[in-house]
Amino acid sequence: MDGESELAARFRAGDIRALARAISLVERRDPSVRALETPPKGGEGSAAVVGFTGAPGTGKSTLVDALVTLLRKQGKSVSVIATDPNSPFTGGAILGDRIRMQRHALDPKVFIRSMGARGHLGGLSLATREAIRLLGAFGFDQVILETVGVGQSELEVAAVADTTVVVMTPNLGDGVQMIKAGILEIADIFVVNKADLDGYQRVAMELRAMLSLNAPGATGAAASKPWKPPIITTVAARQEGIDELWAAIESHRRYLETSGRAQELAAKRLKDETAEVVADLARQQARLALGEDGALTEQLLKDGSPYRAAEEILNRIGSDGRKRGRG
Amino acid sequence: MKVRARDAKEVWKEEFESSPTRDDGVETSTISGIPLKPLYTADDLPKRDEEMPGAFPYTRGIHPGGYRGRLWTMRQFSGFATAEETNRRYKYLLANGQTGLSVAFDMPTLMGQDSDAPTSRGEIGHCGVAIDSLADMETLFDGIPLGEITTSMTINSPAAILLCMYIAVAEKQGVPASALGGTLQNDILKEFIAQKEFIFPPEPSMRLVVDSIEYCAKEVPKWNTISISGYHIREAGSTAAQELAFTLADGMAYVDACLERGMRIDDFASRLSFFFDAHIDFFEEIAKFRAARRIWARWMRERYGAQDERSLKLRFHTQTAGVSLTAQQPELNIARTAIEALAAVLGGTQSLHTNAMDEVLALPTDKAARLALRTQQLLAYETGVANTIDPLGGSYFVEALTDEIERQAEVYFKRIEELGGVIPAIEASFFQKEIADSAFRYQQELEQKRRLMVGVNEFTVDDEEPMEILRIDPKLEGEQVARVQEVRRTRDQARCSKALAALRKAATGTDNLMPYILESVRAYATEGEIMNTLIEVFGIYTETAVI
Amino acid sequence: MPVDTAVRPVRILVAKVGLDGHDRGVKVVARALRDAGYEVIYTGLRQTPEMVVDAALQEDAQVIGLSIHSGAHMTLFPAVVQELKRRKATDIVVFGGGIIPEDDIVALKKKGVAELFTPGTPLQEIVDWLRKRFPQGGG
Structure with a gap:
């Protein structure tokens, strides 16, 4: 497509619309803009990534908005990716996270993108990873990822963010004991937001107790120098505690670098992403084969063995999959 | 006797069940979804002592004399373009027999910004009259003696400022504040819930409301300091029971806030007033109005220990339902409005606006505005419905429906309490979600033709004759902008700056802000300048959108 | 060409321009569009034309849906179209809804607003219009 080169030129010239379109292409798993992404190994053109997750109503968007305000005061350019689930039935979605970030409307150094988690397996994190690389290549200093903590989404945030912030509030009534399994393992920082409401100290206390009980079983570089997730209290609506939150994020970043954990993570993520890409490509091939190849489907329905059909599809990928996968 | 009645009922039941029923697919529940029986009988009458008008719990009306003593106030909401044009319309309406004024402000005024603010472009004078400063308010009421009429002002976030402007105009006419009568809408909670014309966060917004109630209790004792409104909740798509429950819950939240300020219940409760919608489902609306009085009286006496009888009496204004009107075959709206107005009258409203x-399509033309007023006059003087007090009292159906709506409201009160009260429920988007769900349900029913709107999804015509509508001259925008800039140029700037600085300082403390706002208004500080001064201290509110 | 391209829903930016807060209509429409398979980005109340267009560009929306009930449509709808011109994004389709008299509908269409829907329009009519306009994606 000649559109690609034109798009690339506009992207490199700093055209916001080209960036927006490139993210759309990535979302639909179109490989044509992959050349615009810089190599994932840190250095120039790679933005720091902070992820925010938490239950609905914890004030994540307001918190992100407050953090953007702080970063803008420091002169940093910021991009935000806010994800919301799509309906598994219609594919439609209502994405409303921008509303709480209106303060930054028309600030050319702030880019906000709403993404629907379209429900195709692995799709979100692959698309998110690519979008993050695009944002870095475009020149944003900081990427903030925000997602509602439902289903598996917080695990996906942790899989791509350098620092994962889990947001809680005193007013949701379910208390710390209801905390979702796995959340302690992924949180690098806890925020107790809406700390102007009664009960925030209790939430922080319970959290502290729980963390001391569940000291993470660290491996690798982290084993000798484990990271202890701090608990920050904020009132995002009043910009309170945001400096402390940013200090904690920076401190975690320094920890990643000095402990050697950053390299480990980078290596692990490269491997994970590669495995996901393979799975994604295989899935595409499978859908294609089962959709187009009447003989294969016929055989499958006749003998009822998905494994035999899978083997056949994998064999085909072996012969021409790489070529097709590159698009 | 009793045995024979039951027999008759059984006979009817058999005959009903064997007779054909309509199969047009149209719902037989109320527009709010309350299931209805085909027939109500004495068995449906609640067991309770006979209720009487003018006596607790006031289900049948707050006055022993009903409309025999005094008809409702015919109060047509109006305002458009500039203060000068609206002043002319007011004089026209008063000359045609209207008995009170009701001011509609334009969007910039409602949102507390001056006409020369960038976001005011295209909005000036469209939804109501543009008021930027005391100078505009002087023009608005020029030649109208404020001591002799009552005025209702539909304004919320900047309500305190507009009330102060009214007081200041009266001062210039030589009318003391203590002689002023009227109503300020001043109901910020329903803005967060439904109409969304909020500016400050809930807490400082409530402070301003309580400040004005407290101030008026002493200085403007005949003023209705707040008109707790269900109208906008209903128009946003709620059911009748939601309208009733959310509005009364708001009312109790204001009572709580005033008590917290240290006021005594009987010192302010009698100045609280209400404002409801009169929708198209005739009997449901009548039941809603009756239930409203009973619930409020009971809560005021039992929960708040009000002693003064006037504190127990729920007085309300009604407006016919804007959402029930159609752009298609708009003449039909005259019929709709007449039926809705009749429901309001049979429900015992104290004042009424007919759309x-x-x-x-737009703001009403002179002719349409007069027709709307004439509809009320027709109800009052031709139909005879005002001759009997609560004429539907004792109706098996209406009494049962009144009880059902009361029951549904009580369920909502419990849920709101579980959420920690009205403000936490707002922050949790509880009301907003309930309303959006109801609105969506109704829309789907329309699409499936389980509800019909004449001229919209049934009985349509292809060629609609265009209707003549009121146009706002775009020239007015520039003139109004020039006017506010002229005020800023010619006022005593030192006095104005001093007043605003004092207001700012007071806002950071706990003083009642009314005297500071009044002084700023007298110094011709503009509405936008006063609001911006308060925004510096209070901040602005962004809602979580629930769809 | 990529294989098995995940169907990409048409993205519609829905905004309330003007100062009024009547969001009943915009919410009902947003729900209906979601249920029809569109990705709806709702930007909330009191958006200026500049904010609407900027958000639409960042979100790579193909369509902008505007709602207004304050009577300022003759100023604000064309201002959105103008802003799209200024940002060289005239391929983005603009439609609107609200209390808009017939004469104004004609005038607004001349000024580049693709379609206008008034109260009482069945939701299906809006969805059908979008499907005709964007046969390749969405619902």
Whole structure:
């Protein structure tokens, strides 16, 4: 497509619309803009990534908005990716996270993108990873990822963010004991937001107790120098505690670098992403084969063995999959 | 006797069940979804002592004399373009027999910004009259003696400022504040819930409301300091029971806030007033109005220990339902409005606004506005419905429906309490979600033709004759901008700056802000300048959108 | 060409321009569009034309849906179209809804607003219009 080169030129010239379109292409798993992404190994053109997750109503968007305000005061350019689930039935979605970030409307150094988690397996994190690389290549200093903590989404945030912030509030009534399994393992920082409401100290206390009980079983570089997730209290609506939150994020970043954990993570993520890409490509091939190849489907329905059909599809990928996968 | 009645009922039941029923697919529940029986009988009458008008719990009306003593106030909401034009319309309406004024402000005024603010472009004078400073308010009421009429002002976030402007105009006419009568809408909670014309966060917004109630209790004792409104909740798509429950819950939240300030219940409760919608489902609306009085009286006496009888009496204004009007075959709106107005009257309203047939298209023309007023006069003087107090009292159906709506409201009160009260429920988007769900349900029913709107999804015509509508001259915008800039140029700037600085300082403390706002208004500080001064201290509110 | 391209829903930016807060209509429409398979980005109340267009560009929306009930449509709808011109994004389709008299509908269409829907329009009519306009994606 000649559109690609034109798009690339506009992207490199700093055209916001080209960036927006490139993210759309990535979302639909179109490989044509992959050349615009810089190599994932840190250095120039790679933005720091902070992820925010938490239950609905914890004030994540307001918190992100407050953090953007702080970063803008420091002169940093910021991009935000806010994800919301799509309906598994219609594919439609209502994405409303921008509303709480209106303060930054028309600030050319702030880019906000709403993404629907379209429900195709692995799709979100692959698309998110690519979008993050695009944002870095475009020149944003900081990427903030925000997602509602439902289903598996917080695990996906942790899989791509350098620092994962889990947001809680005193007013949701379910208390710390209801905390979702796995959340302690992924949180690098806890925020107790809406700390102007009664009960925030209790939430922080319970959290502290729980963390001391569940000291993470660290491996690798982290084993000798484990990271202890701090608990920050904020009132995002009043910009309170945001400096402390940013200090904690920076401190975690320094920890990643000095402990050697950053390299480990980078290596692990490269491997994970590669495995996901393979799975994604295989899935595409499978859908294609089962959709187009009447003989294969016929055989499958006749003998009822998905494994035999899978083997056949994998064999085909072996012969021409790489070529097709590159698009 | 009793045995024979039961027999008759059984006979009817058999005959009903064997007779054919309509199969047009149209719902037989109320517009709010309350299931209805085909027939109500004595068995449906609640067991309770006979209720009487003018006596607790006031289900049958707050006055022993009903409309025999005094008819409702015919109060047509109006305002458009500039203060000068609206002043002319007011004089026209008063000359045609209207008995009170009701001011509609334009969007910039409602949102507390001056006409020369960038976001005011295209909005000036469209939804109501543009008021930027005391100078505009002087023009608005020029030649109208404020000591002799009552005025209702529909304004919320900047309500305190507009009330101060009214007081200041009266001062210039030589009318003391203590002689002023009227109503300030001043109901910020329903803005967060439904109409969304909020500016400050809930807490400082409530402070301003309580400040004005406290101030008026002493200085403007005949003023209705707040008109707790269900109208906008209903128009946003709620059911009748939600309208009733959310509005009364708001009312109790204001009572709580005033008590917290240290006021005594009987010192302010009698100045609280209400404002409801009169929708198209005739009997449901009548039941809603009756239930409202009973619930409020009971809560005020039992929960708040009010002693003064006037504290127990729920007084309300009604407006016919804007959402029930259609742009298609708009003349039909005259019929709709008449039926809705009848429901309001049979429900015992204290004052009434009837919508004009063209209000779904634009602000009403003189002719449409007069027709709307004439509809009320027709009800009052031709139909005879005002001759009997609570004429539907004792109706098996209406009494049962009144009880059902009361029951549904009580369920909502419990849920709101579980959420920690009205403000936490707002922050949790509880009301907003309930309303959006109801609105969506109704829309789907329309699409499936389980509800019909004449001229919209049934009985349509292809060629609609265009209706003549009121146009706002775009020239007015520039003139109004020039006017506010002229005020800023010619006022005593030192006095104005001093007043605003004092207001700012007071806002950071706990003083009642009314005297500071009044002084700023007298110094011709503009509405936008006063609001911005308060925004510096209070901040602005952004809602979580629930769809 | 990529294989098995995940169907990409048409993205519609829905905004309330003007100062009024009547969001009943915009919410009902947003729900209906979601249920029809569109990705709806709702930007909330009181958006200026500049904010609407900027958000639409960042979100790579193909369509902008505007709602207004304050009577300022003759100023604000064309201002959105103008802003799209200024940002060289005239391929983005603009439609609107609200209390808009017939004469104004004609005038607004001349000024580049693709379609206008008034109160009482069946939701299906809006969805059908979008499907005709964007046969390749969405619902």
